[in-house]
Amino acid sequence: MRILKDKNNIIIKEISDFDLQQTLECGQCFRFYKQDEQDYVVVAYGRLLHIMEKDNNLVFLNKTIKEVENIWIPYFDLNRDYEKIKEFLLKSDETLEPAIKEKNGVRILNQEFVETLISFIISQNKQIPHIKHIVKTISENFGDYLGEVNGEKYYSFPNMKQLSNITEADFREMKTGFRAPYLSDAVKKLSTGIINEKEIRMLKEEDARKKLMEIKGVGEKVANCVMLFSLGYRQAFPIDVWIKRIMETLYFNGKDTSKEIIGKCAKELYGEYGGYAQQYLFCFGRDNKVGKNKNE
DNA sequence: ATCCAGGCCCGAT
DNA sequence: ATCGGGCATGGA
Structure with a gap:
């Protein structure tokens, strides 16, 4: 991995095991906005980023080396050796091979704790586009203006002080439904x-x-997502409807199986690397509709 | 229209 | 301990 400066932009060359689209679009993050193929706006850590991937190079537009090194390289988890992770997972269970091959460039982002917690409380019983929309609305109403890209304005996710001003009624107005009291709690x-x-x-x-899980509205699934995506617990294995279907298809002959048993199975097979396995499986399974009626 | 979505709470067994 | 109904809202 080589970092260099080109006019106002920072370029990272010789990057491996990374794909911008796969990493942003695999459901771990809700603050990305597609501009074009491998061309995204990302909002995180109170900052606005315009980023592109071209010929296996990552281009950070209008950024300093310092910000890229301090914020974005850790955010995209670029200092971690994913070759080693894949090797471990494939050795322990070859069932993962198709998922790891196809979703080769997925990395697990290191996101902010508070934003991740709030976002995944919202996520329950919702589809990703709607979750994205609500998080965006919360940011527009209570966050700070960050700037404009391609004519679109962007706002930070509210900090703790801004967040504490949001009432349960506010949350309801922003279409969070029965989750509003959970968010207030x-x-x-x-x-x-x-x-x-x-x-x-x-x-x-x-x-x-x-x-x-002391927080109302936070169960095993949400807790595991927060731990995996923002607190560095890479062994956490969130089990949602997709992962449940995928695991049942891969390991239980398609038979309905409790989340508890699926969780134990994942622990045994993937151990400390459970979170990575989960992401490869989630992305692969969702894109290929594993376990779902294919003619939908 | 009916069903379901990156679930969880709560009450009934 | 485990199961099922209910839950706000929007998309397919």
């Missing part, structure tokens, strides 16, 4: 320090999950 526990990122990061996997 999360905001309350965050602002009073009952839920504290630094404290949770020091906990073991089981205890971190339990702590997050």
Whole structure:
């Protein structure tokens, strides 16, 4: 991986195991806006990013080397050796081979804790486009203006202070439905320090999950997503409707199987690398409609 | 129209 | 412990 400066842009060359589209569009993140093929606007960490992938190079438009190194390389998880991860997973279970081959460029983003928590509370029983829309609305109404790309204005996800001003009625107005009280409870526990990122990061996997589940509206699935996508627990294995179907197809002969059994199966097969396996499987399974009626 | 979506709560067994 | 109904809203 080589970083160089070209006029106002920063270019990363010789990057491997990375695909911008696969990484952004695989359901882990809701703040990306497609401009064109491999050309995206991303909002994260209170910043606006216009990024493109061209001929296996990553181009960060109008950025400094410092910001790319401090914010975006960690955000895209570019310092991690995914070759090693894939090797481990393939060795432990060759069932994963088609998924890993096709979704070769997926990386797990390191997203902000509060935004990830709020976003995945919203995500329950919703489709991704609608989740994206709600997170965008929250940002427009309560975040800061960041700038404009291709004539479209972008706003940061509200910080803790801005978030604590949002009432349950506000959440309802933003079409969060029955999740509004859950969101208010999360905001309350965050602002009073009952839920504290630094404290949770020091906990073991089981205890971190339990702590997050003290929030109303946070169950195993949401807790696991928050842990995997924003707290660095790469062994977390969120089981949603897709993963359930995929695992049933791959390992249980298509038979209806409880999430508990599926979770145990994943732990045994993938261990510390469960989160990566989950992402490869989720993206692959969703794109190929694994376990779903194909003529839909 | 009816069903379901990156689920979870709650009450009934 | 486990199961099923209900839940706001929008898209297929």
